[in-house]
Amino acid sequence: MELVGDILVNIAAPEDDLEQEKNAIQREIDLVADSPYEQLNAVLKSAAWGDHSLGRPVHGTKEGVNRIHREDVLGFFDTHDTPDSLFQRTVRSGLVAERSACLRNLTN
Helix, strand or coil: CHHHHHHHHHCCHHHHHHHHHHHHHHHHHHHHHHCCCHHHHHHHHHHHHCCCCCHHHCCHHHHHHHCCCHHHHHHHHHHCCCHHHHHHHHHHHHHHHHHHHHHHHHHH
């Protein structure tokens, strides 16, 4: 348990890992751009949701991905990965797993 706590508190986020993730996301953006189905889906979502976040691409844009820096990632974790939020996610995931098991039992 101490190791898990240390990992959560002392996130490393090496720059090389971040660059690899950014490159992977940009490749996914390219794949979506090459798919007529995905393009149609994007147009329909944008028309249905307008400026709402549900109307924007899930992967974001290449420009947005390029604007992400290591300090942004670390700042996000400093702000959002608090002990309280970790506890809430743990409880929620337990509830989801419990509900999923109940549904599986009902459908078998």
